[in-house]
Amino acid sequence: MSAPAPSMYSPAAKAVAEKLGLKMGRANLEEFADTLLALGRTDRNIVAVTSDSRGSGKLGPFGQALPKQIVEVGIAEQNLVGIAAGLGSCGKKVFAVSPACFLTARSLEQIKNDICYSDHPVTVVGISAGVSYGALGTTHHSLHDFAVLRAINNITIVAPADNHEAREAVRASAAHDKPVYLRFGKAPLYHLPAADTAPFAFGKARQLRAGNDVAFLASGETVIHALLAAAHLAETAGLQCRVLSLPTIKPLDTEAVLTAVRECRAVITAEEHMINGGLGEAVAGVIAQAGLATRFKIAGIPDEYTATGSQADIFRHYGLSMEGLAETARGLLAGS
Amino acid sequence: MPTDRELALKSLRYRRSVLRWIKHAGAGHTGGSLSCLDILNVLYNRVLRVSPATFADPKRDRYIQSKGHSVEALFVVLADCGFFPESDLETLCGYQSDYVGHPTRHVNGIEQNTGALGHGLPIAIGSALASRMDDAGFRVFTLLGDGELAEGSNWEGALAGAHYKLDNLTVIIDCNTLQITGRTRDVMNHEPLAEKWSAFGWAVRTIDGHDYAALTEALEKPLEAGKPSCVIARTTKGKGVSFMEDVGKWHHGVPSDDEYAKALGELDAAIVKLSGGAR
Numbered sequence: 001m002s003a004p005a006p007s008m009y010s011p012a013a014k015a016v017a018e019k020l021g022l023k024m025g026r027a028n029l030e031e032f033a034d035t036l037l038a039l040g041r042t043d044r045n046i047v048a049v050t051s052d053s054r055g056s057g058k059l060g061p062f063g064q065a066l067p068k069q070i071v072e073v074g075i076a077e078q079n080l081v082g083i084a085a086g087l088g089s090c091g092k093k094v095f096a097v098s099p100a101c102f103l104t105a106r107s108l109e110q111i112k113n114d115i116c117y118s119d120h121p122v123t124v125v126g127i128s129a130g131v132s133y134g135a136l137g138t139t140h141h142s143l144h145d146f147a148v149l150r151a152i153n154n155i156t157i158v159a160p161a162d163n164h165e166a167r168e169a170v171r172a173s174a175a176h177d178k179p180v181y182l183r184f185g186k187a188p189l190y191h192l193p194a195a196d197t198a199p200f201a202f203g204k205a206r207q208l209r210a211g212n213d214v215a216f217l218a219s220g221e222t223v224i225h226a227l228l229a230a231a232h233l234a235e236t237a238g239l240q241c242r243v244l245s246l247p248t249i250k251p252l253d254t255e256a257v258l259t260a261v262r263e264c265r266a267v268i269t270a271e272e273h274m275i276n277g278g279l280g281e282a283v284a285g286v287i288a289q290a291g292l293a294t295r296f297k298i299a300g301i302p303d304e305y306t307a308t309g310s311q312a313d314i315f316r317h318y319g320l321s322m323e324g325l326a327e328t329a330r331g332l333l334a335g336s
Numbered sequence: 337m338p339t340d341r342e343l344a345l346k347s348l349r350y351r352r353s354v355l356r357w358i359k360h361a362g363a364g365h366t367g368g369s370l371s372c373l374d375i376l377n378v379l380y381n382r383v384l385r386v387s388p389a390t391f392a393d394p395k396r397d398r399y400i401q402s403k404g405h406s407v408e409a410l411f412v413v414l415a416d417c418g419f420f421p422e423s424d425l426e427t428l429c430g431y432q433s434d435y436v437g438h439p440t441r442h443v444n445g446i447e448q449n450t451g452a453l454g455h456g457l458p459i460a461i462g463s464a465l466a467s468r469m470d471d472a473g474f475r476v477f478t479l480l481g482d483g484e485l486a487e488g489s490n491w492e493g494a495l496a497g498a499h500y501k502l503d504n505l506t507v508i509i510d511c512n513t514l515q516i517t518g519r520t521r522d523v524m525n526h527e528p529l530a531e532k533w534s535a536f537g538w539a540v541r542t543i544d545g546h547d548y549a550a551l552t553e554a555l556e557k558p559l560e561a562g563k564p565s566c567v568i569a570r571t572t573k574g575k576g577v578s579f580m581e582d583v584g585k586w587h588h589g590v591p592s593d594d595e596y597a598k599a600l601g602e603l604d605a606a607i608v609k610l611s612g613g614a615r
Contacts, residue, residue: 047469068469069469071462071465073492073496074492074495074496074499076492076495076496078454078458078488078489078492079458079461079489079492079493079495079496081458082455082457082458082459082461082462082489082493083458083459083461083462083465083496084462085448085458085459085462086458086459086460086461086462086463086464086465086466087462087463087465087466088462089398089447089448089459089462089463089466090394090398090462090463090466090467090470090472091394091466091470092466092469109452109455110455110458110489113449113450113451113452113455114448114449114455114458114459117440117449118441118448118449119441
């Protein structure tokens with residue numbers, strides 16, 4: 001018997017979530033699989049391609065219900081993406097599903113050439129992304145995927161923060177007719193409050209909390225921690241912090257970024273990604289090229305041998321938990 | 337259906353055009369374009385159910401050139417089939433031209449952007465699977481170089497093609513035995529080639545890749561029901577120009593003015609001989 005994974009949320013963070021009335025949802029991976037199955041039932045051109053990953057991708061029910069709409073390629077990620085491109089070239093709306101760590105590294109050339117350069121309607125779905133497989137080591141981490149895909153033309157990069165964003169991102173991808181990268185973790189996630197009622201759209205930020213002290217610009221599974229940090233800072237320090245979920249890393253919602261910079265005293269980005277080349281550097285580029293300056297910090301995984309442990313351990317270690325992000329905010333405002 | 341003699345005449349003219357445009361652009365993959373030309377000639381003039389009029393038809397046959405560097409051969413054949421005016425090749429490799437040094441879908445008639453090796457077969461498998469899913473009945477062909485076979489993705493594809501029993505899929509290997517560094521067998525040996533594909537579960541036929549009748553017979557229908565086809569075309573790099581044949585330096589060699597004149601002289605003489613007068 002292995003010990004249960006340490007909780008992603010400290011007792012203090014759980015208490016803040018409770019005060020906010022947040023309800024625990026499920027893993028985005030499960031939301032993805034159910035949404036895809038619903039889409040596949042009504043559109044026989046929806047096809048899933050897996051590399052011995054239908055179990056980890058929660059696609060067992062999809063395969064059982066729609067056996068003619070799933071292609072298994074075995075443990076062969078290059079073949080996975082190439083076959084997905086070939087299907088996409090012949091009118092299929094393809095979802096190529098594999099752990100993000102392999103998919104965006106081993107088959108990067110196939111993503112670049114066969115899907116993006118050739119412009120086929122394939123959604124590349126990186127599952128168990130970031131440090132979801134924390135304890136399995138660096139082979140199983142994807143902390144490079146935003147950076148490498150940002151440098152490739154013709155792909156939308158999406159890291160949903162909760163089940164709502166995951167569901168809408170899958171639907172939007174199926175309707176998009178262009179290359180998309182979706183990134184999902186496997187931990188259950190809180191439902192985020194729908195403070196912003198605008199419909200989900202690629203390239204649009206979603207404001208979860210208003211405020212002008214610190215703006216947290218976060219993506220994917222770090223967003224909840226930014227929201228908890230903002231609530232914690234309101235309670236403990238009287239700070240009013242803005243929280244934006246930026247599910248789309250590319251194209252970035254530059255307007256939301258620049259508005260936050262103009263209206264807030266400091267900006268912190270948060271991402272489950274190496275600080276090189278990810279959301280933070282994308283935001284920094286937007287700010288600098290607009291001729292603006294602000295107190296600014298990128299929270300993410302530094303360029304070092306990654307700490308070992310669970311996803312929760314690694315988030316805590318690198319200051320991506322509620323406590324860590326709140327401390328970064330206080331430090332930034334204090335000018336340290 | 338053109339006769340063998342008509343195809344032979346086309347090939348001579350294609351070779352002439354390949355050299356003309358490579359000379360004009362000052363760049364190109366001469367040796368490999370000349371080795372695969374007869375294969376493309378037979379595909380486009382006898383086998384593929386595709387034309388400019390049917391290129392948007394979802395049921396058209398697909399040709400994916402995995403050895404993308406031999407794009408000059410493909411351009412010349414597509415132009416002859418009416419996909420675009422051959423004069424478009426005036427811009428080959430030029431600023432803002434769609435006619436770059438590898439195939440792209442910006443050129444009418446081209447199915448896939450290729451150029452990095454080891455990509456065509458998995459894409460072809462996906463297309464063949466789509467054909468089967470939709471009961472569309474189209475066939476898919478992909479052309480690989482023999483040097484390209486060192487790319488591991490080909491062998492992932494070799495497994496999958498056989499696993500899915502894709503008898504609507506044909507791999508053609510332009511086996512010219514040379515790659516940029518030297519003899520393929522010295523760089524990274526892939527022989528025995530027929531035995532390898534056969535062991536993976538493919539129906540295999542080895543032919544002379546410059547023999548129109550043999551190419552037609554191997555390509556006009558699947559070799560065997562329930563298995564993907566692998567046609568190993570034994571070819572000569574630089575085929576058709578005496579001093580380019582089987583010489584490694586012509587991999588991407590551009591002929592000098594003298595070499596160009598000599599090569600065209602040889603091809604023109606062959607055209608005159610075959611056509612009995614007019615070029």
